[in-house]
Amino acid sequence: MQEFIRNFASSQSILPAPVIYILFMTVSALVLASLAAILALIGVYLERKISAHMQNRLGPMYVGGWHGWAQTIADAVKLLLKEDIVPKAADKLLHLMAPFIVFAATLAAFAVLPFGRNLVVSDLNVGALYVVAISSFVVVGIILAGWASNNKWSLLGAMRSAAQIVSFEVPATLAILVPIMIVGSMNLGEIVNYQVGGIHKWLIWKFFPFNLMAFLIYFVASLAEVNRAPFDIPEAESEIVAGFHTEYSGMKWAIFFLAEYANMFLVGVIGATLFLGGWSSPFGSFLNSGPLPVLWIFLKAFGLIFVHIWLRWTLPRVRVDQLMYTCWKVLLPFAFVSLVGVGIYMVL
């Protein structure tokens, strides 16, 4: 992308290079933002349909005709028109700011995702670490939302969320270190390039069973990091109403929702990029030309999202102590085992 912009800027002389650069980056950001919105619409629709079929129901069937495909679009329009209620005792400024911090952080992480060969907005050298770092803004946004609402459920949900995300960040980061160690680069594009050439070259199979272990640890930890069931105690509706977004309605609530589904897609793409070959085809060079890599990364990400949804409608919610047990006494030791195991494999 950077090279493309540089070449484009030098090939014409109407506009100076910085202006071209800013224009391209604005366009990329807008494209990613609309991508996030569309993904959220698809995600919500999938969630409703899959959960319905898992419970032997049909789910939305009427709006739009074919299997209620326009249901989420209608819902989004409804949310846009809904009254925005701000509690009287809430901190107005922070109450307004919190959903945007959460969404901006999620969108900022989208910038380094490789959607295809050279199809990445910002090809950072520290891409993998950048995603981990920028996600911490999400936690800050959630805490601010919980505090600014001036509601006990919100505060409880925010505290749970902070404790959960900060704890699960540790095993997730250790699991991300495994592919970084093998490839020797934190650049997500290079990590994919290492795995190009078919399903047998994917990092998940390398150094069996340590990489497989790292992938599973990353998957479980990412599930907790995006507040998904069975780790959705920050918004546990049966205990604390709706957690940190209890006092949010209308578009602000929709932005939280948008960020949640965008985050699911984000961890899906990261998991696929680090362990499942990213945009590369599972059949080597077959079906891996033109726009097909984009299709592959979306397929893999949505495959992981499907597992997210599947788990949500299968497993009961864990208790807080079980959550902390899972993180510190199960995931963390195994993350260290896989890291050390891969290290030993690499040295031998």
Added chain:
Amino acid sequence: MSIFDIVFYAFAALTVVSAAILVFSRNVIYSAVGLLFTFFGVAGIYVLLAADFLAVVQILVYVGGILILLLFGVMLSQRVTSSELGAGTLRMLPALIVLSGVLAILLRMVYKTSWSSLPASDFNPTSAKIGTLLMTDFLIPFEIVSILLLAALIGAAFIARKERS
């Protein structure tokens, strides 16, 4: 004024303004939000100087760790919503002496250092070099810091843990 300067001054302004909010705000949470943007501004300046690894680590450690712990602590304390910070003036003379002393040292440093602020032309991976240096030239400081952190960790766990009889 090049684009480098414009971006630098934008991030510098963000850092300074949010730092001012951090210091002058009477609300703990507003101070914390000010701190968030201060860290962000400093990280932006790091990126501008081609230290992308440092910038990411800055965000990871300060926002992801310290700021969240801070917010967590503030929320656990009593009377969160109405906690006013004592931001009045107290002991003017000692404060002025300390302030002028620190300012003098800082200004002397600023004028003595020969600054070279070249715009970053290209982003080379810095993490490998940093890792190599940590494991060779700066091994002893690195190990000392590790032991210090371990001791702090054990100490914190010891203080926080109540023995059940």
